[in-house]
Amino acid sequence: xxxxxxxxxxxxxxxxxxxxxxxxxxxxxxxxxxxxxxxxxxxxxxxxxxxxxxxxxxxxxxxxxxxxxxxxxxxxxxxxxxxxxxxxxxxxxxxxxxxxxxx
Amino acid sequence: xxxxxxxxxxxxxxxxxxxxxxxxxxxxxxxxxxxxxxxxxxxxxxxxxxxxxxxxxxxxxxxxxxxxxxxxxxxxxxxxxxxxxxxxxxxxxxxxxxxxxxxxxxxxxxxxxxxxxxxxxxxxxxxxxxxxxxxxxxxxxxxxxxxxxxxxxxxxxxxxxxxxxxxxxxxxxxxxxxxxxxxxxxxxxxxxxxxxxxxxxxxxxxxxxxxxxxxxxxxxxxxxxxxxxxxxxxxxxxxxxxxxxxxxxxxxxxxxxxxxxxxxxxxxxxxxxxxxxxxxxxxxxxxxxxxxxxxxxxxxxxxxxxxxxxxxxxxxxxxxxxxxxxxxxxxxxxxxxxxxxxxxxxxxxxxxxxxxxxxxxxxxxxxxxxxxxxxxxxxxxxxxxxxxxxxxxxxxxxxxxxxxxxxxxxxxxxxxxxxxxxxxxxxxxxxxxxxxxxxxxxxxxxxxxxxxxxxxxxxxxxx
Numbered sequence: 183x184x185x186x187x188x189x190x191x192x193x194x195x196x197x198x199x200x201x202x203x204x205x206x207x208x209x210x211x212x213x214x215x216x217x218x219x220x221x222x223x224x225x226x227x228x229x230x231x232x233x234x235x236x237x238x239x240x241x242x243x244x245x246x247x248x249x250x251x252x253x254x255x256x257x258x259x260x261x262x263x264x265x266x267x268x269x270x271x272x273x274x275x276x277x278x279x280x281x282x283x284x285x
Numbered sequence: 286x287x288x289x290x291x292x293x294x295x296x297x298x299x300x301x302x303x304x305x306x307x308x309x310x311x312x313x314x315x316x317x318x319x320x321x322x323x324x325x326x327x328x329x330x331x332x333x334x335x336x337x338x339x340x341x342x343x344x345x346x347x348x349x350x351x352x353x354x355x356x357x358x359x360x361x362x363x364x365x366x367x368x369x370x371x372x373x374x375x376x377x378x379x380x381x382x383x384x385x386x387x388x389x390x391x392x393x394x395x396x397x398x399x400x401x402x403x404x405x406x407x408x409x410x411x412x413x414x415x416x417x418x419x420x421x422x423x424x425x426x427x428x429x430x431x432x433x434x435x436x437x438x439x440x441x442x443x444x445x446x447x448x449x450x451x452x453x454x455x456x457x458x459x460x461x462x463x464x465x466x467x468x469x470x471x472x473x474x475x476x477x478x479x480x481x482x483x484x485x486x487x488x489x490x491x492x493x494x495x496x497x498x499x500x501x502x503x504x505x506x507x508x509x510x511x512x513x514x515x516x517x518x519x520x521x522x523x524x525x526x527x528x529x530x531x532x533x534x535x536x537x538x539x540x541x542x543x544x545x546x547x548x549x550x551x552x553x554x555x556x557x558x559x560x561x562x563x564x565x566x567x568x569x570x571x572x573x574x575x576x577x578x579x580x581x582x583x584x585x586x587x588x589x590x591x592x593x594x595x596x597x598x599x600x601x602x603x604x605x606x607x608x609x610x611x612x613x614x615x616x617x618x619x620x621x622x623x624x625x626x627x628x629x630x631x632x633x634x635x636x637x638x639x640x641x642x643x644x645x646x647x648x649x650x651x652x653x654x655x656x657x658x659x660x661x662x663x664x665x666x667x668x669x670x671x672x673x674x675x676x677x678x679x680x681x682x683x684x685x686x687x688x689x690x691x692x693x694x695x696x697x698x699x700x701x702x703x704x705x706x707x708x709x710x711x712x713x714x715x716x717x718x719x720x721x722x723x724x725x726x727x728x729x730x731x732x733x734x735x736x737x738x739x740x741x742x743x744x745x746x747x748x
Contacts, residue, residue, distance in 0.1 A: 235517055
């Protein structure tokens with residue numbers, strides 16, 4: 183694929199993703215807005231793919247190595263932290279399943 | 286692994302992310318959606334690992350161990366009340382990673398003969414810029430929420446000019462880079478400038494406006510990641526990043542609408558500075574404040590038909606969510622109908638109060654959104670305000686001179702009586718007086734919210 187064909191293709195999916203993002207989000211109730219923020223936060227942790235490519239591929243100089251390593255560290259914190267926090271939050275939303283309290 | 290195979294596997298990742306967001310439409314299956322997203326992320330990581338073909342695998346492993354370990358420990362240890370700053374922190378590091386990728390990419394392509402392709406140059410510049418703003422801005426938001434720095438707006442004369450100047454300087458450096466000035470230092474300067482801009486840009490924003498800011502910075506990071514996808518020709522980055530960018534922007538706009546303020550006003554208004562005039566004026570229209578004892582309030586609550594709790598950021602600060610639930614349980618056992626009215630911008634993050642109350646095992650059908658809650662106040666006997674202030678301020682309806690005039694509020698003054706749990710008569714975070722406190726229907730129960738509710742619990746038990 184020539185560079186320009188690829189670019190047009192990439193712009194196409196970018197624009198489609200905008201509409202998809204708006205569409206999907208409009209169905210989320212205000213009740214879940216915090217997990218929504220935190221969940222999308224985890225999703226942009228996909229930047230780890232980019233960080234891994236920088237560190238793992240490309241020509242190696244100490245410069246690329248250090249920058250890539252830092253990027254992998256930051257992105258991994260984003261991924262793991264994002265998903266774990268979201269899971270902890272969503273675990274708490276229950277309909278009515280209270281443990282019997284002896285109060 | 287061929288590029289086609291890896292791209293198809295990345296498509297699987299994209300689908301799981303979309304489903305993760307789609308499943309968030311109901312609390313019943315939201316958790317499964319998130320877990321599905323995590324599996325999708327794992328797929329992407331494994332595919333990328335194989336793609337790198339084992340080069341510097343130990344560096345990858347070490348980096349992931351350090352970052353992932355930190356993320357896991359921080360996410361497990363954090364208290365539910367500290368969730369907004371944790372989200373800000375994880376958002377910031379994502380933006381930082383995107384900015385670093387830009388620096389590394391420019392370094393990689395610069396030695397090539399001829400100037401970099403204009404679209405790649407543009408993606409590098411924008412991703413570096415937005416990622417750095419998001420990183421630094423999120424760190425300040427984290428600092429403010431963690432109370433490492435004052436949550437009040439920090440302003441100085443000429444602030445807007447300094448910010449504008451800095452922004453223009455970054456923009457100029459960016460244009461020069463895209464136009465083909467082959468100097469890596471320019472990108473470093475640009476990234477550093479953008480980071481300082483991010484700092485200065487969030488500093489003057491008050492704590493009460495944090496839901497909007499965090500949501501906006503989240504959108505920024507998403508956008509930076511999507512642009513990073515153009516640099517690396519990676520569909521999974523483009524689609525996932527843009528999903529987040531679009532949804533974050535939508536959420537930001539929704540928050541702005543909930544406060545009836547434009548996003549520009551939130552970002553540049555330095556809302557919530559303590560103005561000497563405001564307090565003096567409000568004190569003038571007099572009216573006495575009635576203070577009640579816990580016993581009085583306990584009687585009011587126990588003999589009510591319907592009680593509505595209105596939580597605000599004060600609930601999070603006092604960590605009183607479990608106590609509120611206990612009190613609600615006691616009241617329900619006495620046949621009182623209990624619900625919670627949640628304002629869209631109560632707290633420091635969109636939906637903050639819902640998470641806190643869910644932590645205390647409050648069943649979510651009892652959590653009412655503003656539109657659902659407001660008509661109910663007319664048949665409510667007691668509205669109990671726990672650490673909320675501006676979102677119940679009738680000035681937003683009646684007083685055109687008020688800074689929050691026009692903001693949709695919870696109409697608690699429609700209830701038979703109102704109980705306000707408050708530490709003292711200090712104005713709330715936005716520094717605005719609240720005539721609700723002087724309303725003849727209102728009684729104040731002064732003290733720490735957690736302690737006050739504790740007293741109410743023991744008093745209700747004796748009734």
